[in-house]
Amino acid sequence: MGQPLPVKYVMEGSYGPEVVLSGRRYVNFGGCGYLGLHGHPDVLRAAAEAVQRYGLSCGLSRHYSVSSGPLLEAEARAAEFFATESALCLPTGYLVATVLAWGLADRVDAVFLDSTAHYSVCDAASLLGKPVFRFAHCDGADLRRQLASHLRPGERPLVMSDGVFPTFGEIAPVHEYLAAVEPHDGQIVLDEAHSVGAVGPHGWGSFDHHGVSSPRIHFGGTLSKAFGAHGGVIPGERAWIDRLRTCPTVRGATAPAVPCAAAAAKSLEIAKQQPELRDRLWANVRMLRDGLRPLGIDTGHTESPIVTFDPGSAEETARMHQGLLDRGFFVYLSHYVGASPGGVLRHAVFANHTAEHIQRLLEAVGELL
Ligand SMILES: Cc1ncc(COP(=O)(O)O)c(C=O)c1O
The missing domain is CATH 3.40.640.10 (Type I PLP-dependent aspartate aminotransferase-like (Major domain))
Structure with missing residues (x-):
């Protein structure tokens, strides 16, 4: 049995690159909407x-x-x-x-x-x-x-x-x-x-x-x-x-x-x-990884749309996570399968994130280092 998992946020609208959670709008790097199809009108x-x-x-x-x-x-x-x-x-x-x-x-x-x-x-x-x-x-x-x-x-x-x-x-x-x-x-x-x-x-x-x-x-x-x-x-x-x-x-x-x-x-x-959705996804993944590298952040060598890093201690991870939330970015402080005990910061990249979403996230991470 793990710890109980209370609901911390209520989603008040559809899931996508921006979400409204418990009354606040966030740029969303949480979840797994890789191809950006969750809110697709069709x-x-x-x-x-x-x-x-x-x-x-x-x-x-x-x-x-x-x-x-x-x-x-x-x-x-x-x-x-x-x-x-x-x-x-x-x-x-x-x-x-x-x-x-x-x-x-x-x-x-x-x-x-x-x-x-x-x-x-x-x-x-x-x-x-x-x-x-x-x-x-x-x-x-x-x-x-x-x-x-x-x-x-x-x-x-x-x-x-x-x-x-x-x-x-x-x-x-x-x-x-x-x-x-x-x-x-x-x-x-x-x-x-x-x-x-x-x-x-x-x-x-x-x-x-x-x-x-x-x-x-x-x-x-x-x-x-x-x-x-x-x-x-x-x-x-x-x-x-x-x-x-x-x-x-x-x-x-x-x-x-x-x-x-x-x-x-x-x-x-x-x-x-629309295979171009995958092209857009990978362009976004490259932009985020390439932007994190000069900040000294190691996101591993994988070629997947999951970009995760471990800030070190549980306290530091929690501080950065809160800092990102305060700046309007929803990312996971993840303790899911494979995470280190203090948690890690997990970002999911979507095909329909804009360059501005990613640039603003990079600036926020840079401010918090
Ligand atoms: C690796 C893995 N397998 C299976 C599942 C379960 O898929 P579903 O959410 O469609 O039940 C998940 C869910 O998040 C997952 O992360």
């Missing part, structure tokens, strides 16, 4: 029209083989975006790792888990009911060592990891994991919650960033971050997705809510038709 209109026409849901679990039109549309648009035969949408991205791992249960004997994997990936690993071993964070050499010391002859590993990590934005070295599992006939599950839509030449995630593809790699992500909608998504070959549809977690639950599915269909369509 996405909101699609959701509103769908709820007027179809209501909220089909009113029965998926087991009964009834689907709303917007859900079929969202799954078709997801398959198009990810250039796969098929795709499965889920009510939340939290379920992605559980459903993927379930689909591989009879093909693996032991789980090897990144030591700072997201809660959802850890839950999925333990639900499988197989031995779980942890390897050092993003460390392909340690993974090989763990495989060598724990696998018995003939046993097949399942490696589970975030594709991009939520706090510092590190990208998992998937090419190293693939080389490590191949000799053992192993599989890989990647939670690409923070990368789908944003990372890699096609916006498919960490494996796309590393230029690897393999039938051993199974991935999914969320529609609630870069895509600005809501729910989970698993793209893949038709036979794989058909198998996952029979997972109790999928068939025993009501499908994603209709307005969420309609919003997802529209945002996936926009992300596919």
Whole structure:
């Protein structure tokens, strides 16, 4: 059990590069709106029209083989975006790792888990009911060592990891994991919650960033971050997705809510038709990183839209965080998975941040150093 998490801010309007929280307007570097689609008028209109026409849901679990039109549309648009035969949408991205791992249960004997994997990936690993071993964070050499010391002859590993990590934005070295599992006939599950839509030449995630593809790699992500909608998504070959549809977690639950599915269909369509959104996102990421470097701030070497730094002590982190809030910038003092005990300052960059938003943030950080 962690500390209770009281609500500190009430969002009084829609989420985007500027937000109103508890009566005050902030330039927003919090959250995960990487492609800037959360308040997109076409996405909101699609959701509103769908709820007027179809209501909220089909009113029965998926087991009964009834689907709303917007859900079929969202799954078709997801398959198009990810250039796969098929795709499965889920009510939340939290379920992605559980459903993927379930689909591989009879093909693996032991789980090897990144030591700072997201809660959802850890839950999925333990639900499988197989031995779980942890390897050092993003460390392909340690993974090989763990495989060598724990696998018995003939046993097949399942490696589970975030594709991009939520706090510092590190990208998992998937090419190293693939080389490590191949000799053992192993599989890989990647939670690409923070990368789908944003990372890699096609916006498919960490494996796309590393230029690897393999039938051993199974991935999914969320529609609630870069895509600005809501729910989970698993793209893949038709036979794989058909198998996952029979997972109790999928068939025993009501499908994603209709307005969420309609919003997802529209945002996936926009992300596919407008690759320039990713160009804008990366120009903004470069501007922020390039502006922080001369201030002596180390934001690591990752190529993700998460720009995080650790000011040192808990007191210093809290002082800078308060200083940014006072100057009208909403950033996270994050204690999320992977953060140091005193917390870190996490900035999420969006495609629809303006150069002025970023310049003003850089000036504010400079004043607080
Ligand atoms: C790495 C990671 N995986 C999964 C999730 C869950 O996704 P969702 O919010 O769609 O349930 C999150 C949520 O923030 C996340 O950070």
